[in-house]
Amino acid sequence: xxxxxxxxxxxxxxxxxxxxxxxxxxxxxxxxxxxxxxxxxxxxxxxxxxxxxxxxxxxxxxxxxxxxxxxxxxxxxxxx
Numbered sequence: 001x002x003x004x005x006x007x008x009x010x011x012x013x014x015x016x017x018x019x020x021x022x023x024x025x026x027x028x029x030x031x032x033x034x035x036x037x038x039x040x041x042x043x044x045x046x047x048x049x050x051x052x053x054x055x056x057x058x059x060x061x062x063x064x065x066x067x068x069x070x071x072x073x074x075x076x077x078x079x080x
């Protein structure tokens with residue numbers, strides 16, 4: 001988030017970030033993935049940051065896995 005011009009896009013998987021960081025991302029495309037049953041990082045963390053990014057005019061796509069716990073890279077790569 002500190003260097004949004006360094007990357008072409010972001011793909012956070014089961015992550016969390018403070019909502020104020022959303023304004024740092026500009027128009028960087030973002031696709032967030034999270035499992036609804038994640039006991040390590042609640043899906044609400046991804047929902048919150050996606051909403052904050054969109055409120056700041058950013059581009060954020062969000063994919064939720066209803067039956068997944070802490071989502072791993074395998075399922076995300078299958079879906080992309």
